Amino acid sequence: MSLARGAAGESVFEARGVTKTYDMGEVQVQALRGADMDLFAGELMVLLGPSGSGKSTLLNILGGLDTATSGSVSYRGFDLTHATDRELTRYRRLHVGFVFQFYNLIPSLTARENVAAVTEIATNPMKPEEALELVGLGDRMNHFPSQLSGGQQQRVAIARAIAKRPSVLLCDEPTGALDWETGVVVLEAIETVNRELGTATALITHNADISGMASRVIHMSNGSISSVEQNVARRAPRDLHW
Amino acid sequence: MRALNIKLFRDLWHMKGQAFAIAMVVAGGTATYVLASSTLDSLKTTQADLYREGLFADVFAQLKRAPENMRERIAAVSGVRFVETRISVPAHLDLPGYTLPISALVLSLPKDGRAALNALYLRSGRMPELGREQEAVVSDGFAMAHKLQPGTSLMATVYGRRRKVEIVGIVSSTEFIYQLQPGSIIPDFKTYAILWMNHDPVESAYNMTGAFNQVSLKLDPGARQSEVIARLDDLLRPYGGLGAYGRQDQVSHKYLSEEFKQLTVMATVFPAIFLGVGAFLLNVVSTRLMATQRGQIAILKAFGYTTPAIASHYLKLTFLIVALGCALGLGAGQWMGRGMSAMYMEFYRFPRLDYVLRPHVIVYSVIINLVAASAGAVFAVVRAAGEPPAQAMQPSVPGNFRLTRLERLGAARSLSQPTRMIMRNLERRPLKALLSILGVALSGAILVMGGFWSNAVDFMVDFQFRQSQRDDLMVVFIDATSERALYSLTSLPGxxxxxxxxxxxxxxxxxxxxxxxxxxxxxxxxxxxxxxxxxxxxxxxxxxxxxxxxxxxxxxxxxxxxxxxxxxxxxxxxxxxxxxxxxxxxxxxxxxxxxxxxxxxxxxxxxxxxxxxxxxDMTDAPAIYKRLKEMPRVASTTARMRMLESFYETMARQMLTFAFFNTLLAATIAVGVVYNTARIAFSERSRELASLRVLGYTRGEISYILLGELAVIVFLAIPLGCYLGQFMCRLSVAQANDLFRVPLVILPSTYAFAALVVLVAATISGLLVRRKLDHMDLVEVLKTRE
Structure with missing residues (x-):
């Protein structure tokens, strides 16, 4: 139990009673209905749930892209619920790494430069080359996004996310647009980062099979957390099948 | 189709800022065209109507003195339909409270009081009653300049003899639509008047009993003017004829024609450039606007809409924008056209002005704009619709980028990633960048053209009235006289x-x-x-x-x-x-x-x-004028400073008003173009910029990427705009006329002003786009695939 919670068992995120309501004119859509969760240092957590279950909303709130309607969310004691836009920008800049389903690379920059775009504004980054080596793209550094496959682009996105040495890595369906073979390579990269750098990682998926690689799985449905499952043994991405 | 129409209006509302900016570009071009064409058409139509109604003569002649019975002999010349003779004498006028010398031409009215040719238009008051010796009607320009009303009395000096004249009416005349004092090059309503008085008092007072010294003829249709002139010259030679001439050499008509020529140049070159530039920009903007609709076009295709149906849907969108622009342009152009025409009416003494806006002007401006807009839109829509829907709906494939030339040369190692993005974006699609630069440059160029006229006018005035003419006063004698007359002038005090x-x-x-x-x-x-x-x-x-x-x-x-x-x-x-x-x-x-x-x-x-x-020594000018008026041989006295003033009051004012309207319209176009360039760049880049925001870039940092690109475009566009502006000015002065040869003088301040307007337009556009960047919904942008 203590092992699964990470070395210190220290909580990186603490979310309590988080709700999120979207005002769509006359209707109100409740995306989160009082979610409680923690993300502990060094762990790899999978948020599992069908689409519309609120997992992306939760991840966006954790990542400072959105704010909760009520409840509290804190990052190492820093209150994300009441932070200003400027504070959130700074928070993202220094502490959070994002990986999206659609890689969102800058097409006009090479792989290395896409990573450098982040390291240039971070305080204690690794070298872009180092980050790209970590995801196995050491030989593709000078390629532009258009010259890379989807999997390679996603790995650049991961390198870009972790190059600033973030405390947390947030991945929203990182393999959603990829085939199995490529997806495995991407997941391996995420796993490597989690293992070697100890970056607390939250990964969203609607694919139950992927949850095998997590230390902890949070099941979400209908805007709240339905159950939390502790994996006794984490499986390597290559052993996963979907 | 109804759903599509609803979409149409929603889309239009959604892009209202951009649509308005495009409409302004259209409006600018249209308004210039309407302004210039309608002004010119109005002037020409009015002139033609007045000539016909007022029986403006075909042939004119001045002579020393001929007996009245010559009139019959002139009437007998083949081809002559009407003859009118009269007496004309130069005079000085004295208006209480006005010190500058006023020259006047006193003309006799026909004996029976009714003019057969060159009819007078009574503007106010009445005509002199037969038998009233002191009564006169006066030219309206002079009356207006001095705010004279019927009932005013003034003193006239003819051949040194002073007599009282009572103004009973104010008139305009087809002969003096352009009221130019002989020997002068610009009308000055304050110092030149034309008086019409009954025949008898003029005849007796000026020793012209039973004689005349001016004649005008109306010819039969088809009569040969040159033959009539030759015959008239023969008849008048023994009586000191000064050479008969046709309407084309009549001072008012000739100057009017020359001015119309000048106006025609302005009414052709300016609008052609404006409409051309406007159409070009409209094309660029609508092409790019449609390119941002790629995803939507794909979805419509997926629903089963045909390419023509989609194209017509987007054409409607373009048409609505163009229609708005045309409506604004037609309204503004007509409003300014009326204003301009009214100003010309003051300058050319037309008794009335019929404002004409010909239907073809409206039709042309609408067609030009529609063609330009639809060409751009159709091209982009068809290209977008030609893509398989599945592919178009996919997240867009990253564009092909490569190292810029500068980087390949190794000159850009230390550049930050955002700077690299700017450079590569520009170099990746050089044509697009070039069109943006050209668009902004053209708006700058028409600003240069607006300012140029003021420079050219100042230069001409300085050359003519300061450097070439350096006198304080110019005195003209009634007849050529001996050089000894100089002594009488130099002996005057001052x-x-x-x-x-x-x-x-x-x-x-x-x-x-x-x-x-x-x-x-x-x-x-x-x-x-x-x-x-x-x-x-x-x-x-x-x-x-x-x-x-x-x-x-x-x-x-x-x-x-x-x-x-x-x-x-x-x-x-x-x-x-x-x-x-x-x-x-x-x-x-x-x-x-x-x-x-x-x-x-x-x-x-x-x-x-x-x-x-x-x-x-002009400190005692009134005393000098008084003494000059008393000299019987002096026909007129002109003060150079007054000519300068008068130039700016009349001719310069027209040109500058025209140029001002153009500057205003050019500025509108500049804002429209720069804003659209910035706004479209924002649409194209929002995803990329949102990604960077997510990565922790501040608003300022992502603004740098977008606005930096805009800044590069603007800074490259400014010098190009100056160059193109000079080129357009050269085009607009290419045609010379008898009145002016406008020199190609463009002061640095004009370039600076054009650059400043473009910069201000760019800054405002930048701020507007910056606001959009600040309010960008990051999650929303990243969720949407394109």
């Missing part, structure tokens, strides 16, 4: 120096080419009237022979060394062959010059002079 001149009306001829003008006999190395070349250096007058304004020489197909036939229009009426010695570039008017003694020799006279330029 006159420091007098420089005489001889001026004689001539017809210059080279084969079939002929031109009526006057030869100015000037002092060599004169102090007060200097003949200058375009570098402002004084030209030496040759010992003998003629100097012509280069424009006139070209018109007469003459080159230095050629012989010119000079037909003198007064005195002995001799015809002489005089060599053309040189040409001189002048900006205002066309003239012929000789050294005064040479001209005296040519005319076979002694040291005769027609008048003098005076250097005077």
């Amino acid at each position: 006159i420091r120096y007098a420089e005489p001149f001889r001026s004689v009306a001539v017809r210059l001829r080279n084969g079939p080419q002929a031109y009526r003008t006057s030869i100015q006999g000037l002092e060599d190395r004169g102090e007060l009237r200097r003949l200058l070349n375009t570098r402002s250096r004084q030209i030496d007058l040759p010992e003998d022979g003629l100097i012509l304004t280069d424009f006139l020489a070209r018109k007469l197909l003459l080159q230095p060394g050629d012989l010119v036939a000079v037909e003198v229009m007064e005195g002995e009426r001799g015809i002489y062959d005089v060599p053309l010695m040189a040409v001189v570039s002048e900006y205002i008017g066309v003239s012929a010059y000789m050294r005064r003694p040479a001209l005296n020799r040519l005319l076979g006279e002694g040291n005769a002079i027609s008048g003098a330029y005076l250097a005077a």
